[in-house]
Amino acid sequence: MEAEKVDKQTLAAITMALHLYMTDEVHDTEPFVITIRRKQSFWDDRSRNFRKKPV
Amino acid sequence: MSIQTDKIKELVERRKASKIGGGQKRIDSQHQKGKLTARERLELLLDEGSFEEYDAFVQHRCTNFGMDASHIDGDGVVTGHGTIAGRSVYVFAQDFTVNGGSLSKTMSEKICKVMDMAVKNGAPFIGLNDSGGARIQEGIDSLAGYGEIFERNILASGVIPQISGIFGPCAGGAVYSPALTDFTLMVENTSYMFLTGPSVVKSVTGEDVDQEQLGGASVHASKSGVAHFAAHDEQEGIDTIKKLLSFIPSNNREDAPFKETEDRTDRTDDLLNEIIPDSPNKAYDMYKVIRSIVDDGDFFEVHAKFAKNIIVGFAHMNGRSVGIVANQPGVLAGVLDINASRKAARFVRFCDAFNIPLVTLVDVPGFLCGTQQEYGAIISNGAKLLYAYGEATVPKVTVTLRKSYGGAHIVMSCKQLRGDVNYAWPTANIAVMGADGAVGVLYGKEIKAEEDPEKKKALIAEKKKEYDDLFCNPYQAAQKGYIEDVIEPRNTRFRICRALEQLSSKSEGLPAKKHDNLPL
Numbered sequence: 001m002e003a004e005k006v007d008k009q010t011l012a013a014i015t016m017a018l019h020l021y022m023t024d025e026v027h028d029t030e031p032f033v034i035t036i037r038r039k040q041s042f043w044d045d046r047s048r049n050f051r052k053k054p055v
Numbered sequence: 056m057s058i059q060t061d062k063i064k065e066l067v068e069r070r071k072a073s074k075i076g077g078g079q080k081r082i083d084s085q086h087q088k089g090k091l092t093a094r095e096r097l098e099l100l101l102d103e104g105s106f107e108e109y110d111a112f113v114q115h116r117c118t119n120f121g122m123d124a125s126h127i128d129g130d131g132v133v134t135g136h137g138t139i140a141g142r143s144v145y146v147f148a149q150d151f152t153v154n155g156g157s158l159s160k161t162m163s164e165k166i167c168k169v170m171d172m173a174v175k176n177g178a179p180f181i182g183l184n185d186s187g188g189a190r191i192q193e194g195i196d197s198l199a200g201y202g203e204i205f206e207r208n209i210l211a212s213g214v215i216p217q218i219s220g221i222f223g224p225c226a227g228g229a230v231y232s233p234a235l236t237d238f239t240l241m242v243e244n245t246s247y248m249f250l251t252g253p254s255v256v257k258s259v260t261g262e263d264v265d266q267e268q269l270g271g272a273s274v275h276a277s278k279s280g281v282a283h284f285a286a287h288d289e290q291e292g293i294d295t296i297k298k299l300l301s302f303i304p305s306n307n308r309e310d311a312p313f314k315e316t317e318d319r320t321d322r323t324d325d326l327l328n329e330i331i332p333d334s335p336n337k338a339y340d341m342y343k344v345i346r347s348i349v350d351d352g353d354f355f356e357v358h359a360k361f362a363k364n365i366i367v368g369f370a371h372m373n374g375r376s377v378g379i380v381a382n383q384p385g386v387l388a389g390v391l392d393i394n395a396s397r398k399a400a401r402f403v404r405f406c407d408a409f410n411i412p413l414v415t416l417v418d419v420p421g422f423l424c425g426t427q428q429e430y431g432a433i434i435s436n437g438a439k440l441l442y443a444y445g446e447a448t449v450p451k452v453t454v455t456l457r458k459s460y461g462g463a464h465i466v467m468s469c470k471q472l473r474g475d476v477n478y479a480w481p482t483a484n485i486a487v488m489g490a491d492g493a494v495g496v497l498y499g500k501e502i503k504a505e506e507d508p509e510k511k512k513a514l515i516a517e518k519k520k521e522y523d524d525l526f527c528n529p530y531q532a533a534q535k536g537y538i539e540d541v542i543e544p545r546n547t548r549f550r551i552c553r554a555l556e557q558l559s560s561k562s563e564g565l566p567a568k569k570h571d572n573l574p575l
Contacts, residue, residue: 028543032321034373036556044562046308046410049448052567 073111073128077152085152090223090245091289093133093148096183099293100146101137108135109168115159120192127153131186134165136172139300142312145173148183151223156186158229159193163200170207177306179216181296184233185223185246201228208235213408215306218296221246221272221282222289233281237405238299238357240284241272242292248275248282277360280398285360298355302369302376304409311376311411316350320373320552324348327544331457331482335489338384341366344416344456345379348372348548354379357402362394367402372414373552375559378406381416382467384457391463392423393436400439407447412555415444415468417455420489422463437466438574445472446571450558452551455479455529455538460488470537475561476554477538478547479529485537486526490519497522 019025042048056064074094076082082092091099097106111133114126131153136145147166149156166182173180189197211217212235219233221241225248233239233248241248249270256262256269268274276285284299286292304311324347330339346352349370356368364387367380380399382389406413422428422437444451444466452475453468464485468474479485487493495502498518505511525531532538542550 028546030321030543030546030549032549034320034553034556036553036559038556038559041560044560049562049564050307051565051570054567054569 069128070111076129076131076150077127077154081152088245089288090151090185092152093150093183093185096220096222096289096293097133097137097146097148099290100181100183100296101139101144102141105138106135107137108133110134110165113161113165115161115190115193117159117190117193117196119194122192129153130159130161130165131156132162132165134169136169136178139297142300142305143176143178144181144300145169145176145178146181146183149186149223151185151187154187154190156223157188157190158186158197158200159190160196160200162190163197163203167203167207170204170211173215174207174211177215177308179218179300179303179305180211180236181218181220182232182236183220183222184225184229185221186229187224188227188229198228201232204232205235208232212237213307216300216303216409218299220292220296221248222292226250226252226270230281238283239275239281240286240292240295241275241282242286242289243272245289247271273360276358280358280361280394283357299369302355302371303411304376307409309410311409313374314350314371314376316371316374318350320549322548323545324548325545327547330544331480335458335484336388338388340385341381341383341389341416341418344547345370345381348551349377349379350374358398362392362398364389364392365395365399367399369411372548372555375555376411377414377555378402378411379414379416380468382419384418387423388420389418389458390420390423391437391440391466392428393431393433396433396436396440396466400436400443403440403443403447407443407449410449412450412452412558413444413447413468414551414555415451415453415474417453417459417464417467418457419460419463419467420458421460435574437462441466441472442571442573444468444474446565446573447473448561448563448565450555450561451475452554452558453477454542454547454551455483455485456544457482457484458489459483459485461486473563475558478540478542478550478554479532479538480544480547481529481541482544483529483532483541484527485529485532490522490527493522493526494518 085092112128113130115130131150132147133150134147147169170180217236219236219239223246230248247266247270253264253266253269256264272282272285275282284295286295302311327347332339345354349372354368354370358367364383366383370377370379422433451468470477494515502511502514505514529541533541
């Protein structure tokens with residue numbers, strides 16, 4: 001294959017594939033989904049976290 | 056024309072007169088100095104048409120030194136209520152065109168009134184200072200006025216955010232009100248703050264210094280840390296105050312405003328997988344990490360020019376306002392010193408007081424050593440940051456990127472300071488000290504005894520590797536549960552966002568006490 005006949009994007013893709021292969025790139029698994037639903041509650045009522053006066 | 060119509064006409068005339076302050080000539084003089092008037096500043100600061108002025112017709116009551124012959128409605132300060140982005144704020148703006156903005160008893164009463172209103176209504180309080188100081192003609196009354204303001208600053212501290220804008224002179228006792236507020240902004244070349252001016256300094260110490268060198272914006276923003284922000288001009292100053300407000304709640308019972316974002320929480324950044332240099336002595340730019348993980352790369356830095364070895368500021372993560380504290384390996388290797396400790400401690404305490412979760416990014420080789428630091432009380436100052444983190448009950452998420460050594464490891468929101476979720480990158484070294492120092496302590500005798508230079512080198516290398524393998528990784532800490540997880544750097548944004556969601560219902564208290572006794 002002659003280099004001048006290959007477009008730049010193809011070259012970039014080949015280079016990236018080679019880079020990934022050569023560096024043996026791996027990634028940790030993550031779900032990337034946050035399933036926590038925001039809710040209103042007295043549990044974390046800000047004023048309840050204020051310092052209490054000593055008895 | 057009816058009597059009532061006449062009276063309305065009088066009201067209109069009086070209001071018009073009160074708005075002119077010290078008169079057109081003095082307004083022109085203010086403009087010539089490159090400064091805006093009090094009313095022009097408020098116009099820029101507040102939502103259009105939102106300002107409701109209080110006490111426009113107040114006059115001073117002083118009769119000394121011929122003061123009874125001159126009365127100007129408003130008495131040198133414009134006070135009232137308005138909104139910024141639809142949120143209530145209470146404001147004062149000193150009017151330099153009236154008696155040089157000097158503080159009279161009545162001026163202080165006007166300021167105190169809006170401070171009281173701000174506390175009662177749970178709204179931020181913003182003061183725009185431009186004053187020559189105490190009104191000398193009023194004597195002790197003027198000082199009493201300052202005292203009233205300071206006491207309110209103190210009582211409001213931690214209840215509502217207090218912001219000071221310095222848009223002109225602020226000298227003598229007057230400096231203590233901004234010093235008591237949460238944030239101080241100064242404008243370059245037109246504002247200055249000092250306890251005693253250049254002429255007094257010259258006569259007392261013989262030191263020749265001008266106003267800018269003594270207490271200009273750049274000095275206080277970079278050397279003393281008195282100013283959190285330095286703006287190039289008044290417009291930029293006002294914009295900075297508005298932006299700051301967008302990250303903070305109106306009072307200590309509310310959450311900061313939520314900011315919708317298109318920036319997905321599952322966005323990964325491969326750059327972070329390659330940002331840590333192979334050599335532990337090489338620096339990288341922590342700003343790149345911060346901008347990579349926060350919503351839309353938008354980071355609002357506080358104290359940007361002061362103690363650059365630590366970075367503090369606000370950002371949003373998944374729409375929530377967060378306070379970021381991060382060591383900066385690019386400056387002094389990210390070491391903690393007196394100024395960095397003071398800077399971060401104050402920021403952590405603000406965030407804790409106002410329900411803003413803390414995200415801490417750690418790469419700290421330790422505390423700065425030397426006589427300068429020890430004589431300057433690095434022990435007490437470092438303890439301030441330690442105290443601030445240990446006391447904070449807001450959600451605390453910590454990520455150790457690289458070094459986290461010794462006492463500095465403990466200070467930077469470690470697990471035992473009630474850190475809620477602590478992560479580490481695989482590149483993290485959580486240890487008592489780095490391998491170089493540790494080998495010297497552990498094998499000093501053996502190394503000294505080895506006379507052959509080649510063998511000595513090999514021995515050091517062998518012992519360093521032994522130490523590295525054992526301690527210079529995150530897994531020792533992970534094995535003991537001192538960190539929750541080791542995470543891949545590219546996933547940091549997602550992990551912090553999820554941790555913050557998890558901690559959004561956090562409720563944690565402190566023992567009953569009158570107040571703490573932090574090492575001031």
